[in-house]
Amino acid sequence: MAGNSDPLTPRAKIAVTAGKAVAAASRAAGRGSGSVIGGRVALKLDPDLLARLAQNLDVVLVSATNGKTTTTRLIAEALRAAGPVVSNALGANMPAGITSALAGSSEARYGVIEVDEKYLAGVARDTDPKCIALLNLSRDQLDRAAETRMLAENWREGLAGSKAVIVANADDPLVVWAASSSPNVIWVAAGQMWKDDAWSCPSCGGVMQRPGDDWFCGECGFRRPTPSWALSGDHVLDPHGSAWPIHLQLPGRANKANAASSAAVAAVFGVPPQVALERMYQVQAVAGRYDVVQFQERDLRLLLAKNPAGWLETFSLIDPPPTPVILSVNARGADGTDTSWLWDVDYTRLSGHPICVIGDRKLDLAVRLEVANQQFQVCDNLDQAVQMSPHGRIEVIANYTAFQDLRRRVGN
Structure with a gap:
């Protein structure tokens, strides 16, 4: 003791x-x-x-x-x-x-x-x-x-x-x-x-x-x-x-x-x-997860999802359509460099949401969303994705290093 x-x-x-x-x-x-x-x-x-x-x-x-x-x-x-x-x-x-x-x-x-x-x-x-x-x-x-x-x-x-x-x-x-x-x-x-x-x-x-x-x-x-x-x-x-x-x-x-x-x-x-x-009850956010931040005069809620189980739980959290969603996926050392797990995630749960895709592996994610018959836009960065998202609070879902990149960009 x-x-x-x-x-x-x-x-x-x-x-x-x-x-x-x-x-x-x-x-x-x-x-x-x-x-x-x-x-x-x-x-x-x-x-x-x-x-x-x-x-x-x-x-x-x-x-x-x-x-x-x-x-x-x-x-x-x-x-x-x-x-x-x-x-x-x-x-x-x-x-x-x-x-x-x-x-x-x-x-x-x-x-x-x-x-x-x-x-x-x-x-x-x-x-x-x-x-x-x-x-x-x-x-x-x-x-x-x-x-x-x-x-x-x-x-x-x-x-x-x-x-x-x-x-x-x-x-x-x-x-x-x-x-x-x-x-x-x-x-x-x-x-x-x-x-x-x-x-x-x-x-x-x-x-x-x-x-x-x-x-x-x-x-x-x-x-x-x-x-x-x-x-x-x-x-x-x-x-x-x-x-x-x-x-x-x-x-x-x-x-x-x-x-x-x-x-x-x-x-x-x-x-x-x-x-x-x-x-x-005192816990409001954990290392930036679940935080709602102001960025480019918009409210963004930051959600971390690192693997198929995490994405499944996160999809159950987001506001109903037509809430805009930004997805960001990297595949750096801390994430694991194998993105084959994207195929295990049921992206049909995002039907009706306007989707923007960013991150190092945005094209991997774009192919996955295409196969799932989702409507989406590929963007260069968070700034562009926010500008292209329709009105309302934006749900931003990212895997580990992509989440850290987002926090740095929004000053969180």
Whole structure:
């Protein structure tokens, strides 16, 4: 717990100081927050630094393909009811960024940490978490992360026998498979709109049966566990059967699901659902996501969608036709360079919306929209797309680096 004897060795203190200096220099040079480069330098000087920084904290790890940044924010808000929190709130979710975030606070009692799916097992080893939240697994960055089944296997092996309480989505078969190796799991019925990555059983490869909201493998008997927490409309049902209203400023069903998982995590730390959910209302936007900004005398709502599951959820958020939509797709290193996932997205859901297409891979997206019989215009940049969009608030949907480009352009 915080307040114990100082866990940092002289070497660790030098590493923290050097990391902060490098991060400050990076910020001064206009190269972003500096958290990643600062963390890399610090870990070079003391490879055990992450473990040292975490040892006086009650740590929560949050991992998923979609929703981890938002859920990390919601959990952090909820746990502030019980004490000071340190968190990598800006989404730098690999070991260097996590180390940098934890080095920024010596007073915290709780560490709420978003972790990239590939690094979860290693970060769990280093930080000895009290709780791990597993939300979903779906196709993302195909060239980088291989297939979802391999990621689920990595999670399963890495978390086997973990002392942590695992809070896991009972509706995602891949998450259930990954969490089932752990002795202490709290199942949450958080829902799953995107099912196309879990038609075969992760346990035996058999065909998954999906009657209604249930699922099971007809061959080996692997099945959906009975949840103790559940999202039910606009309420969270707790293990005692009480229904707690969800009031969020963040839009959509996916964020209600994130709130349900966050309430289950908060309860592990003794924060009651009512208190946790009330505090979650404070979160208005997460690293620019869902922000409404003024640009060229127009209102633009910025929405992030990085993969087929994320695009499906995002389409359910946007205002009905004829609301104009701008789509922006890049394929840089942080996005994954393989854009074949565009063919897995159902763009017929955009029928009736005037669409403008921008981004490095706008022509890939244009071909996809053409096949989906959508009406669209290809534009050179955001400025031109806004000028060509009809009146009304514009929904702007972008993948990861395209989203960062948009934020810089609109000054967000």
